[in-house]
Amino acid sequence: MEEYYTSIHYEFPNEEVSSGHNCWHSPTSLHLSRVQRFILSPQEPESLPSHSSQVIMSRKVVRTSKFRHVFGQAVKADQCYDDIRISQMTWDSNFCSVNPKFVAMIVDASGGGAFIVLPLSKTGRIDMSLPTVCGHTGPVLDIEFCPHNDNIIASGSEDCSVMIWEIPDGGLITPLKDPVVKLDGHSKRVGILSWHPTAHNVLMSAGCDNVVILWNVARGEAVVRIDSVHPDLIYSACWNRNGSQILTACKDKKLRVFDPRKGSEKDKAHEGSRPIRAVFVSDGKILTTGFSRMSERQVALWDPKNFGEALTLQELDTSSGVLLPFFDPDTGVVYLCGKGDSSIRYFEVTDEAPYVHYLSMYSSKESQKGMGYMPKRGLEVNKCEIARFYKLHERKCEPIVMTVPRKSDLFQEDLYPDTIGPEPSVEADDWFAGKDGEPILISLKDGFVATTKNKEFKVIKSLMATTSASSSNRQSDSVDVQALQNEMKELREMVEQLTKRVSELESK
Numbered sequence: 001m002e003e004y005y006t007s008i009h010y011e012f013p014n015e016e017v018s019s020g021h022n023c024w025h026s027p028t029s030l031h032l033s034r035v036q037r038f039i040l041s042p043q044e045p046e047s048l049p050s051h052s053s054q055v056i057m058s059r060k061v062v063r064t065s066k067f068r069h070v071f072g073q074a075v076k077a078d079q080c081y082d083d084i085r086i087s088q089m090t091w092d093s094n095f096c097s098v099n100p101k102f103v104a105m106i107v108d109a110s111g112g113g114a115f116i117v118l119p120l121s122k123t124g125r126i127d128m129s130l131p132t133v134c135g136h137t138g139p140v141l142d143i144e145f146c147p148h149n150d151n152i153i154a155s156g157s158e159d160c161s162v163m164i165w166e167i168p169d170g171g172l173i174t175p176l177k178d179p180v181v182k183l184d185g186h187s188k189r190v191g192i193l194s195w196h197p198t199a200h201n202v203l204m205s206a207g208c209d210n211v212v213i214l215w216n217v218a219r220g221e222a223v224v225r226i227d228s229v230h231p232d233l234i235y236s237a238c239w240n241r242n243g244s245q246i247l248t249a250c251k252d253k254k255l256r257v258f259d260p261r262k263g264s265e266k267d268k269a270h271e272g273s274r275p276i277r278a279v280f281v282s283d284g285k286i287l288t289t290g291f292s293r294m295s296e297r298q299v300a301l302w303d304p305k306n307f308g309e310a311l312t313l314q315e316l317d318t319s320s321g322v323l324l325p326f327f328d329p330d331t332g333v334v335y336l337c338g339k340g341d342s343s344i345r346y347f348e349v350t351d352e353a354p355y356v357h358y359l360s361m362y363s364s365k366e367s368q369k370g371m372g373y374m375p376k377r378g379l380e381v382n383k384c385e386i387a388r389f390y391k392l393h394e395r396k397c398e399p400i401v402m403t404v405p406r407k408s409d410l411f412q413e414d415l416y417p418d419t420i421g422p423e424p425s426v427e428a429d430d431w432f433a434g435k436d437g438e439p440i441l442i443s444l445k446d447g448f449v450a451t452t453k454n455k456e457f458k459v460i461k462s463l464m465a466t467t468s469a470s471s472s473n474r475q476s477d478s479v480d481v482q483a484l485q486n487e488m489k490e491l492r493e494m495v496e497q498l499t500k501r502v503s504e505l506e507s508k
Contacts, residue, residue: 063357066414067333067348070386072362072402081105081118081397082125086369091191092235092275092322092339093142095370096397098390100378101150102167105397106140106370107132113140113157119171131172133165135179141191147375148195148424152180154203154217156190162205164217185213185222192234196243198439199431200424204246206234212248214260216428223432224260240280241329244436247286249276255286257304261434267307270298275322281349282332285311287356289323289336297323299336299347301355312354316345326373330419331386333359335402337371344389344400362400366393376419381444384412416444 087095087106095106104117113136118126138158146152151167163179186207196202201218210232214224232251239246248256255269255278270276272291281287286302292315300313316323321340327349328334334356336345344362349355372390379385387402404415418441425437 065348065357065359067331067359067386067404070333070346070359070402070404072344072389072400074364074391075399075401079123079399081123082395083128084116084126084396086392086394086397087139089139089141091141092324093191093370094324094372095143096372096390096392097143097145097153098372098374098378099145099150100375101169102145102153102171103372103390103397104143104145104153105372105392106143109134109139112137113155113159115140115143115155117153117167117172122171131175133167133172133176135163135165135177136161138189141189142193144193144195146195147197147420148200148422150422154193154195156193156205156207158189160184160186160189160207162186162190162193162203162215164203181217181220183213183215183217183220183222185215185225186211192237194238196431197239197241197420198243198425198437199428200426201428202243202431204237204239206237206248208233210234212237212246212260214432216432218428226260229256229258235275236277236279238279240284242436242438243431245280247278247280249278249288249290251275255288255302255307257286261432269302270300272296272298274320277323277325279325279327279334281327281334282329283351285349287325287327287334287349289325294318295320297338299323299325299356301349312356314354314356324371326371326387326389328376328387330376330417331415333386335373335387335389337368337389339369340367342367346402362402364391368392369394372397376416377421377442377444379444381411381416382409384415386415411445413445418443 081103084105085108087108097104101120102117103120104115106115109132112134114132114134116130116132133155136155136157136159140155140157142156144154146154151169153165153167154162155165156162162183164181164183165176166180183205186205186209188208190205190207192206194204196204201216203215203217204212205215206212210227210230212226212230212234213222215221216223230248230250235249235251237246237248244259245257246260249269250256253269253271253276254267269278269288270290271293272295274291274295276288276290278286278288281301284304286304288300288302290298290300292298296318297316298313299316300310302310319338319341321338323336323338326335326337332349334347334349336347342364346359346361348357348359350357368391370392374388374390379388384404384406385401386404389400391398391400406412420439421442423440425440426435431437
């Protein structure tokens with residue numbers, strides 16, 4: 001067992017250092033150089049130098065990083081979303097999804113499942129009578145906004161279905177009960193949803209039937225069904241950066257990386273039997289959170305080319321909550337948010353050992369029931385904000401801002417490289433046929449306002465606006481307009497008849 005001693009470094013012009021254990025001569029003629037810290041083993045006193053003109057000691061070098069001083073701060077009380085009955089379900093999903101327009105949260109509902117969708121600006125106390133999205137017949141387990149259209153959100157439920165909803169720009173005015181598309185294919189509850197990062201209208205769902213399904217949402221059909229790979233419950237499923245591979249973590253303690261259009265590979269990860277979470281990080285590496293045999297929480301980094309041994313494995317604590325990892329590919333920072341914890345740890349992932357470097361931790365008094373993570377294009381770049389979380393409490397949602405302290409008011413290019421934008425790079429049919437597309441990047445230097453307008457006008461006017469269906473959609477739009485005009489004409493005639501009838505009754 002090594003012990004730490006603090007020693008004073010002297011220069012000895014013509015003196016000798018005593019060979020006694022940790023015993024130093026200190027005549028008044030000696031000159032103090034500096035205070036240093038070194039490791040000394042009490043079992044090996046001979047390791048001390050006995051004759052030397054200068055005592056040379058090791059010096060610990062602090063790793064340089066622009067994210068060393070990142071700090072988290074909760075927003076003021078009037079910028080929170082209060083009086084929301086967050087779902088009491090024990091499912092280990094985020095329970096929250098957020099984009100530059102809306103924040104969505106799964107809430108308690110009687111007689112089925114529901115979630116609310118609020119415009120980001122609608123802070124303060126939320127009215128109990130606020131309309132909800134309430135089309136599911138069982139509790140909602142997971143929700144996720146589409147990365148290519150901020151008005152589209154998917155939901156998975158205990159009723160074994162996946163539903164796609166379109167949220168109007170100003171938020172809901174009346175309860176939303178009818179989805180744009182309903183996707184039926186699972187035989188048990190659906191607890192994991194993930195949109196494809198680059199392909200338009202491709203959605204992955206995973207259920208408690210141990211099946212992963214890839215949907216072409218625009219056509220409303222299951223194109224790929226993976227039902228023979230996972231022998232047990234699927235804990236997590238996600239895409240890599242360009243969507244060419246899927247990463248899953250299963251109850252059998254194995255990670256699986258595969259192109260769903262081809263084959264798969266697998267190997268063991270954490271030893272504990274509690275849930276594992278896994279995400280792709282830089283250079284195709286995989287970061288996992290899980291538990292040891294002694295139920296200690298762990299974080300590990302793996303190279304998919306060699307699953308035999310982790311690049312690094314660190315034990316964190318003995319809490320029981322599942323650690324939800326959120327990775328920012330632009331900065332290389334990963335945030336670990338434990339369900340039931342009251343803190344957010346963050347680490348920097350680099351190419352140098354030990355690869356996963358602890359940065360700091362945001363702590364608060366209240367525990368978190370879920371967590372939403374804002375895409376990079378929704379952050380305030382003029383405040384050096386590099387991440388924003390939406391922390392779910394028992395009855396409120398509290399935004400937490402992660403900031404790099406900088407004095408300059410100029411745009412910080414080193415903090416904000418070009419990031420993934422809302423434009424898809426490949427259509428669903430092409431992707432299922434084998435074509436991959438790299439993410440289309442945007443600059444955050446001028447903010448995101450202009451890009452949002454272009455996206456809404458250019459890319460997705462409606463959910464079904466795929467390349468193959470665009471012409472038929474234009475025809476259906478004209479038919480809808482004609483039907484609306486006819487209906488208005490009938491209503492006018494009805495109003496005229498009722499007015500005439502009222503005047504006749506008044507004359508009598």
